[in-house]
Amino acid sequence: SQTIHQWPATLVQPVGSPLSLECTVEGTSNPNLYWYRQAAGRGLQLLFYSVGIGQISSEVPQNLSASRPQDRQFILSSKKLLLSDSGFYLCAWIRTGGGANYGYTFGSGTRLTVV
Amino acid sequence: AQSVAQPEDQVNVAEGNPLTVKCTYSVSGNPYLFWYVQYPNRGLQFLLKYITGDNLVKGSYGFEAEFNKSQTSFHLKKPSALVSDSALYFCAVSPFPNAGKSTFGDGTTLTVKP
Numbered sequence: 001s002q003t004i005h006q007w008p009a010t011l012v013q014p015v016g017s018p019l020s021l022e023c024t025v026e027g028t029s030n031p032n033l034y035w036y037r038q039a040a041g042r043g044l045q046l047l048f049y050s051v052g053i054g055q056i057s058s059e060v061p062q063n064l065s066a067s068r069p070q071d072r073q074f075i076l077s078s079k080k081l082l083l084s085d086s087g088f089y090l091c092a093w094i095r096t097g098g099g100a101n102y103g104y105t106f107g108s109g110t111r112l113t114v115v
Numbered sequence: 116a117q118s119v120a121q122p123e124d125q126v127n128v129a130e131g132n133p134l135t136v137k138c139t140y141s142v143s144g145n146p147y148l149f150w151y152v153q154y155p156n157r158g159l160q161f162l163l164k165y166i167t168g169d170n171l172v173k174g175s176y177g178f179e180a181e182f183n184k185s186q187t188s189f190h191l192k193k194p195s196a197l198v199s200d201s202a203l204y205f206c207a208v209s210p211f212p213n214a215g216k217s218t219f220g221d222g223t224t225l226t227v228k229p
Contacts, residue, residue, distance in 0.1 A: 006158075032215055043221040044159075044205070059216075090158050094213050103149045103207075103214040106158030 002027035006107030019078040023091030031093040121220035138206030
């Protein structure tokens with residue numbers, strides 16, 4: 001079965017420190033991968049998506065970057081965190097190709113607090 | 116550009132009563148619509164989708180949604196609410212049937228009281 005893992009679950013980081021959040025998918029190949037941020041427990045904002053290794057599309061200019069070093073691995077990074085980077089970060093994947101589709105499958109999220 | 120509006124921040128219903136969570140959308144092409152549920156400190160879970168075909172879509176946990184093209188709406192419904200249905204519900208629209216690059220509404224908190 002397909003599963004998605006996200007870690008860490010919670011993170012408290014000082015302003016100006018670096019960030020690395022990791023997401024991995026198991027049980028599938030060539031997934032489309034997405035990073036969303038949820039602020040204040042409400043709407044989701046699409047940050048990055050990737051349709052393959054090394055292929056990253058950015059939706060919103062910001063202090064963050066993403067990388068996809070392996071087919072099933074998606075990393076969200078920052079060189080220097082800002083207070084405004086605080087939020088709940090969600091990784092998601094969707095199947096590519098034909099067959100039934102079920103929308104996004106989300107990871108359990110990372111709660112980032114920048115202090 | 117695409118957008119989704121969930122006009123109610125909060126919906127309160129009594130257990131056993133029917134519930135409706137409203138969603139309207141705007142999209143330039145065909146609408147591909149989705150509902151998700153989120154429990155505290157968790158990721159979103161897929162409930163149901165409309166891609167094409169019947170306007171009434173049935174999904175997980177007894178939920179269904181009605182697609183209305185003329186009113187550009189996709190309201191989530193359930194005939195008899197359970198306390199365990201209490202959660203945050205999101206409507207989403209995508210330019211693709213596989214949900215890629217979805218735009219989400221701001222969410223509606225559903226509270227079902229015993």
